[in-house]
Structure formats: C-alpha cells, structure tokens
Amino acid sequence: MTADPDRAAQAALAALSSTRVAQTSSTAERVADALREQVVEGRLLPGVRLGEPAFCEAMRVSRNTLREAFSQLVAERILVREAHRGVFVATPGVTDVHDVYRSRRIVEPAAVRHGERARDEAAIARVRDAVDEGRSAAAAEDWAGVADANQHFHRALVSLAGSTRLDQQMDLLLAEMRLAFHRVGTHRDFHEPYLERNDAVAALVEQGELEKAALEVADYLADAEARIVASLTGAGP
Amino acid sequence: MTADPDRAAQAALAALSSTRVAQTSSTAERVADALREQVVEGRLLPGVRLGEPAFCEAMRVSRNTLREAFSQLVAERILVREAHRGVFVATPGVTDVHDVYRSRRIVEPAAVRHGERARDEAAIARVRDAVDEGRSAAAAEDWAGVADANQHFHRALVSLAGSTRLDQQMDLLLAEMRLAFHRVGTHRDFHEPYLERNDAVAALVEQGELEKAALEVADYLADAEARIVASLTGAGP
C-alpha cells in the first residue's frame, strides 16, 4: 500500500491533539508552580507573609500576574488571603487535618476496593514503583525523598479509581498535608514506619485481595492522622 | 452564684472566634458567582464564547477583575480558556462524564457506607429534606426545581462523610454535570424516575442499613451515567 501523506498527517494531528502539549505558557501558571515548589519544599514556611511588591520584583513579573498566581494557590489552599493584609502560607490546624483525613479515609479505601483500575496491571505497577522509590530513598537516608515517595504511593492508590478529577483532588489534599508536616518537624522518624505498611498494601493489591487492602489502608490512615494530630497538639508553640 | 462578667466575656470571645464572619467581599468573587449562576441556570449555554470587552461592560467591572473571575471558573471546569481565543462555557463530552461518574461512584457510596456522620440525625435529615424538596417540585411540575433537589440530594449524601473538602469537590462535580444536562435537553423526563430511588436510599439510610444504601447508590449512579452517555452520543448534533 502507498504511504498516504494526507492520512498520515491527519493521524499525526489526531495524536497530537489527544496528547495535549504541555502548554506550560501563561507566566502566571509558571509563577504559581514556582511558588508552590517553594512552599512544599519548605523554603517558605507556614505563616510567613508574601508581600506583593517584594515578590513582584523577585520573580520579575507584574503585580497582576502575581496576583493571578496567588489566586490559584489560594484556591488550592496552599496560601490564604486576608483582605487588605496580604497572602500568607497556610498553617493547617487540627481542624484541617481532621477534615483532610476524613476525606482521604473515604476516597483511598474506596479507590482500592471498587476502583475500575484496581486490577489493571499498569496502575498496580505504579503503586509498586512508589513503594520501591520509598525503600531506596530510605536506604540513602534521603528522608525528604521518602516523604515524596509516600505522596506518590497514596496518589497511585487513588489513581486505581481511574478518575482524573479524583487524582487532582488528591494532589491538593497531599500538598496541604505537606504543609502540616512542616509544622510537626523533620520527617526522619515520621515516614519511616510506613514503608512496611506501604509494602503490605501493595502486596495485597497485587494479589487481588482488594477488600483486605482497603481495610489496611483505612487503618493506616487512621493511625497516620492520630500521629499528626498528636504532633500538632503536643508540639504547639 | 454571681454573674461573673469576666468569664462571660471570655466565653463570648471564644464563641466569636469560632464563628468566622462571612467575609463576602472581593468583587471578583461576586462576578464569578454571578457568571456561575448564569451558566448553571442555562442562560449561558455550553460552547458560547465569553468575550472580555462585552462582559466587562455588562458587569461594570474592569477587565482585570473579570479575568480573575474567569480564572476561578476555569479552575472549577465551568469555563475553558483557549489561548489567544477567549474563554468558553465548557462542553463536557462523554470522556468527562465518564471521569466524573468514576469519581462519584467512589465517593458517594463510600460516604454512605463509612461516613462519620452517616448515623448523625441532622445529616440524615438533610438527605430526607432533599427528597421532599424534589417531590414537591415534581408535584408543582417545576422540573428545574427537581434538578436542583437532585443536586441537593447527592450533596447531602456526600456530606455524610463530614468533610468540608469533599463537599466542595462534589459541588464542582455536580456543577459540571449540570452543563452536561443542558446538552441532553430539558430535564422533564430525565430526573423524574430518580425521585423514587432517592426516597429508597434515604429510607435505607434512616434505617441504618448503610451497606444496602451504598449498594443502591452505586447502582443508581451507574444507571444515571449510562442514560447521560446514551443521550449524549445518541443526540449528537
């Protein structure tokens, strides 16, 4: 058969249109990404004020675009804006932690138990990958890496549901919890105990024991919440 | 005992600090609310373009504040923005409907089954209220009212989880589905059959039969998705 250029071109166009190009334009979005990274990396600690003039000059953007980036991060609950006082890095309290974990205890076990991709090899592989990522980070004593891996693990769990919108919601919740972690202190001995539990959950999912896996996840989350709340109330300034 | 003014004042202060003041300011937010209402009410149909100059003049706000409102609604998936072409009312496709219902099939049954408020009288009362609201709207042949009540019903179901963040996420999903409804046509015979199913779910929840209620909700959602998809693919222009 002849290579039909027309048809080939159409196929290429279709492929491109489906694989949305990064579209990383929109300076406001890039500014938001940069700020979010600064926050989750811990370089901008909870409670600090983000003055508009200072950040405008520091990031070489106009005040309006900075405000647009701020608005996005406020919607993500990473920043909070107080009228006529400025925007601040959010400081999640015990109320917020409770609320987030109530949400996670609903979503994560259900995604494991009833997710449409809960028996999909590729989706399960991502769970296993996150576990491995955590183990190697721990072996290298890279505790920030362990925290990252833990986040990837829970995101992989939710992705078993196969819903983009649920994945995005979980990203927001996880980013918010990173803020709470910064308040409880360094993550050295906090994330370590969960390496084994992650492994156990992954193994159950791989074996198709979804009900047991879901129960383990629920127990896991209840325990994690209790520990965070304890750290938050015990180490209050 | 004497009325201790000091202690009374302290109690009042504590009460005030918990009851956050409304803080309904921010014109951009009001503009976003107005636009969102126009969209979900069906006065702005999916696909129409929202030119900035026209809406600036119509709503008597500056272009920057309008853009801020647009950004918020884009984040809520009610509008979509195409670079250098403008913002449009979102037109959810079958892919979006699938994604939303995958999310709902995870969240809603789990909220009924494992929600912390699933045996809370006040929370259950809100479910029953939504059912009654739908019945009286149907009796008055107010089908838009029936659609509203249906939305309230599912929101009440999710609120059994007791998580503010989950409630907000569900509000976004429900608003997005209203857009899809506008594409399938008038809601007369679409929402009517679900009045009985809503009633059945509410009854099961009231009886504490949470497992049965969750299963019914899951089946309910699968059926609803199938009908929407059928309408969307069958009545394609």
Next chain:
DNA sequence: ACGTGTCGGATCGTTGAACGACGTGTGGTG
C-alpha cells in the same frame, strides 16, 4: 499606669490604558 481615641504609613483591591503576541478571516495569485 492603663485604656482609649486619633493620626500617619503601608499595603491591598480595583481601575483604566497601553503594547506586543497570537489566531482568524479575507483577498490575491499560481
């Protein structure tokens, strides 16, 4: 000395205008 009222500085919220960049449609040409 303590609480109260007033004042000034600083910042935010909002506006209007401006310039460059990009997509779209039109019209001419082979």
Next chain:
DNA sequence: CACCACACGTCGTTCAACGATCCGACACGT
C-alpha cells in the same frame, strides 16, 4: 481550486494610579 500574505480582532501582560482598609505609634484622659 489550492495556497500564501496581509490586515483585523482578541487575548496576555504590564504599568501607573486612586481609594479603602489595616496596622502601629503617639497623645490624651482617667
């Protein structure tokens, strides 16, 4: 009929400016 160039409209971004509001400091009266 297909293809290319050009002009037009719109968005993305920036800037300067004006009120509105909040915070801190100071002076005053009790």
